Amino acid sequence: MSRTILLLNGPNLNLLGSREPEVYGSDTLADIVAGLREYATGMDVRLIDFQSNIEGELVDRLHEARGEVDGVVFNPGAFTHYSVALRDAVSATELPCVETHLSNTLAREEFRHTSMIAPVCIGIVAGFGPASYRIALDALLAHLG
Numbered sequence: 280m281s282r283t284i285l286l287l288n289g290p291n292l293n294l295l296g297s298r299e300p301e302v303y304g305s306d307t308l309a310d311i312v313a314g315l316r317e318y319a320t321g322m323d324v325r326l327i328d329f330q331s332n333i334e335g336e337l338v339d340r341l342h343e344a345r346g347e348v349d350g351v352v353f354n355p356g357a358f359t360h361y362s363v364a365l366r367d368a369v370s371a372t373e374l375p376c377v378e379t380h381l382s383n384t385l386a387r388e389e390f391r392h393t394s395m396i397a398p399v400c401i402g403i404v405a406g407f408g409p410a411s412y413r414i415a416l417d418a419l420l421a422h423l424g
């Protein structure tokens with residue numbers, strides 16, 4: 280069955296490629312989205328992508344996703360660690376969501392060890408660079424069956 284998945288990226292991820300490449304790698308967000316879209320298309324999955332640096336825009340996009348998509352791959356960036364609004368928005372969608380990070384947040388500064396979002400997600404993928412998104416998509420599709 281064909282699926283539609285929302286790929287949501289939060290603040291500063293628009294700078295991927297030039298932002299701390301030793302942490303986040305050299306791929307741009309456009310590279311990552313293009314790679315994931317090609318991978319998704321091969322599995323008959325339609326990928327809708329959206330990035331914003333603004334918390335409220337991410338909240339709005341999650342609201343719009345209700346009834347539009349089957350699940351969400353979400354890298355909330357720094358909002359992961361403190362956004363109750365995004366946690367509530369993920370919860371309100373009642374959509375399966377995979378929290379996704381390029382870096383292994385648990386191996387970094389202590390403030391990155393907390394996630395507001397993870398408790399309302401089906402799971403987390405972190406630490407595999409751009410492959411995290413692919414693994415997250417696989418996990419989401421497996422969950423959807």
Ligand code: DQA
Pocket residue numbers: 290291292354355356357358359379380381382383384391
């Ligand atoms: C990140 C990890 C966050 O802690 C950080 O604020 C980011 C990127 C990641 O993908 O590794 O912006 O979400």
